[in-house]
Amino acid sequence: MVVDHCQHEEHACCIERVPIFNSLTKEERQEVAAITTAKTYEKGDLVYMAGEQAGKLYVLHTGRVKISRINVSGKEQVIRVVGPGEFMGELSLFSSLPMTDNGEALERCTMCLIEGAKLKELMKKYPSIAFKIMEELSQRLEKAEHLIETLNLNTVEQRLARSLLRMTMGRREVILEMTKGDFASQLGMSQETLSRKLSAFQEQGLIVLKGQRGIEIVDREGLAAISAGE
DSSP, X not given: OEEEOOOHHHHHHHHHTSGGGTTSOHHHHHHHHTTEEEEEEOTTOEEEOTTOOOOEEXXXXXXXXXXXXXXXXXXXXXXEEEOTTOEEOTHHHHOSSXXXXXXXXXXXXXXXXXXXXXXXXXXXXXXXXHHHHHHXXXXXXXXXXXXXXXXXXXXXXXXXXXXXXXXXTTXXXXXXXXXXXXXXXXXXXXXXXXXXXXXXXXXXXXXXXXXXXXXXXXXHXXXXXXXXXX
């Protein structure tokens, strides 16, 4: 991990990418930049761990970070993958409890770390920041509830079909942005089950597997039917 106390202009560039700050003026964003430290993490580095008292807001500038939790039996559950312009660690700003998940760099990442206590002072000064954070938390809660519903009410085939359709977003081919193990965890299944279901989809003429992470959608209507439980 490399720590870089950058110029405020560089911090402002990082901060401008985050929706919670886009309603601020340039001068107001510079106030946020003044309480920000830049850090670089290499692939595999832990940004933070469950149990730590973080008290910071992590704003991702470049790269991707995997957010996950480990249960008592040691099994990892991938919650989400954070990309440029997104943030993490926000729950530690509003609670004295330690972090409950782990943040791991999937590739070389640069991010801005904003001190929580100082950020809360700015939130009092600029309520729009607080409202934006609340809006983001509401969206994440909705996604978490949707994930719980999906895991409880849908078969593994339905989960996989929906995920493939969502990732392609109308495109014919998709490249997985994470390992198959992480992808399987996010869908609530083992990697072995994922491999079997992908092979089965290919045998049914729904997809074509290309290399380790490439997937070509051949029959979108067929996947949509599986997704709908038909």
